[in-house]
Amino acid sequence: MWSRSDAFLLVALISLLSPAASLYFHIGETERKCFIEEIPDETTVIVNYKVELYDPRSGGYMPSSAGIGMHVEVRDPDDKTMLSRVYSSEGMISFTSHTPGEHVICMYSNSTAWFSGSQLRVHLDIQVGEHAIDYANVAQKEKLTELQLRIRQLLDQVEQITKEQNYQRYREERFRHTSESTNQRVLWWSLLQTTILIIMGAWQMRHLKSFFEAKKLV
Structure with a gap:
C-alpha cells in the first residue's frame, strides 16, 4: 500500500513531465x-496574460489603461479558427483542443491610440492539461481531503501522460507515412531516370x- 508521502512524491515527479510555458514579449x-x-486532442489549455505600457519617464513598464486590450486568435492544426475575439488588458483565455497537433496562438493590440514610440510588454503564461485545472477550487467544490485531492491530481496527470503518449504515436505514424511516401517518390524517380537513360x-x-551504315563503315 502506498503512503501519503509516496503518492505526493509520485505526483511531484510526474508533474515535471507536463507542459507549461511562462514568458513575456x-x-x-x-x-x-x-x-x-x-x-494532444481533448486537452484543455488556459492562457493567462497581462499587458503593461512602457513609461518613458521612469524607463519601466506600468499597468496599461482600460482602453488597451489584446486581440487573440487560436487556430488548430487544420488552420481552422477556434477562437477570435478582443480581450481586456489582463485576463484568461481557455479552449479545448479537438485535433492533435500544432495549435497557433496569435496576439496583437486592439488599438493604436496609445502608440507614441513606446511599446507594450505582454506577460504570457500557457498552461496545458492538468496544469490548467484549479485544484484548490476543485477541492472546495467537491469537498475533497488532501489525500483525495492528491489522488485526483495523480489520475489527471496519468490521463495527460496517456494523451501525450498517444500524441507521440500519432506523430510517429505521420512521420512514418511521410518517410514511406518520400521513399516511394525517390524510388519512382530513380526508376524514371534509369528508364530515360536506357x-x-x-x-x-x-x-x-545508322550513321555507320550510311558511311558504309559497317
Missing part, C-alpha cells in the same frame, strides 16, 4: 506575435548504327 504598433503549442542509350546506339 514586447509588441509594437503593427506587430503580431504568434506561438505554436503542440497539444531509352537514350538505345536511341544513341541506333543512331550511330
Whole structure:
C-alpha cells in the first residue's frame, strides 16, 4: 500500500513531465506575435496574460489603461479558427483542443491610440492539461481531503501522460507515412531516370548504327 508521502512524491515527479510555458514579449504598433503549442486532442489549455505600457519617464513598464486590450486568435492544426475575439488588458483565455497537433496562438493590440514610440510588454503564461485545472477550487467544490485531492491530481496527470503518449504515436505514424511516401517518390524517380537513360542509350546506339551504315563503315 502506498503512503501519503509516496503518492505526493509520485505526483511531484510526474508533474515535471507536463507542459507549461511562462514568458513575456514586447509588441509594437503593427506587430503580431504568434506561438505554436503542440497539444494532444481533448486537452484543455488556459492562457493567462497581462499587458503593461512602457513609461518613458521612469524607463519601466506600468499597468496599461482600460482602453488597451489584446486581440487573440487560436487556430488548430487544420488552420481552422477556434477562437477570435478582443480581450481586456489582463485576463484568461481557455479552449479545448479537438485535433492533435500544432495549435497557433496569435496576439496583437486592439488599438493604436496609445502608440507614441513606446511599446507594450505582454506577460504570457500557457498552461496545458492538468496544469490548467484549479485544484484548490476543485477541492472546495467537491469537498475533497488532501489525500483525495492528491489522488485526483495523480489520475489527471496519468490521463495527460496517456494523451501525450498517444500524441507521440500519432506523430510517429505521420512521420512514418511521410518517410514511406518520400521513399516511394525517390524510388519512382530513380526508376524514371534509369528508364530515360536506357531509352537514350538505345536511341544513341541506333543512331550511330545508322550513321555507320550510311558511311558504309559497317
